Amino acid sequence: MTPQRVTLITLGVADLAVSRAFYAALGWRAVEEQEGVSFYQMDGMALGLFGLSDLAKDQGRAGATLGTGAITLAQNMADRAEVDAAWAQALQAGATALKAPEAVFWGGYSGYYADPDGHVWELAHNPFWQLDETGRLSIPTP
Template sequence: MTPQRVTLITLGVTDMDRSKAFYAALGWVPHASSQPSVTFYQMHGLVLGLFGLPDLAADQGRPGARLGTGAATLAQNFEDRAAVDAAWQAALDAGAEPLKAPEEVFWGGYSGYYADPDGHVWEVAHNPFWPLAEDGSLTLPEAP
């Protein structure tokens, strides 16, 4: 049995400098252990990595494989709608591709989507049913 957790998310990128510039424009700071071929960002309890696509394919044991972005969405939850709107605008200002502007959604929250320079999809959302801790971390509430 394996533990129910994720400790590292790695995004394959086509241009490391472009990707680093995008995340820097969002205010993200690379960790000191980053290297020219891989950039790490320390997050709440996990790490986000940027890894050049050819190097990532080789690391997976599939040198020369054509890697895509897959059907995954990364999400950031915020304390209110204004913070969602601010995060959305910051991403667009940094060069993100707008996919869906923040709006009220069927499940009772407020969310929007953008893609980073490599097409990785990010959701920015406010979920009134999932309160965030003071440090911004999320623990799902107990079921009623």
């Protein structure tokens, strides 16, 4: 049986220097940088930034045109103020605003932005899900 977990999310980027600068402006620090790739340690997993052509080659699809896909990465926050602060920081870092944070139909508060390569991030506060002191998410089970 395959474990139900994700250990690494890799984002293909057009310009690694631009992406490194964007995530640095968010306060993120790479723990490993190699030619063509950067890795950021997260709680129990990692995020990678990988040049698009190098990523296509690594996937066995050299020369392929890679897109961003239909995916949203999300950061859940402890409250609405944290969402608003993270939103402001992302825009200041150069993010493209997609939807400003607002109260949403499911009872929470969220907004969306895109990084320099169009990867979509949601910033959310979900009052029905709990975050521990490290920010680790727990979804209540019935």
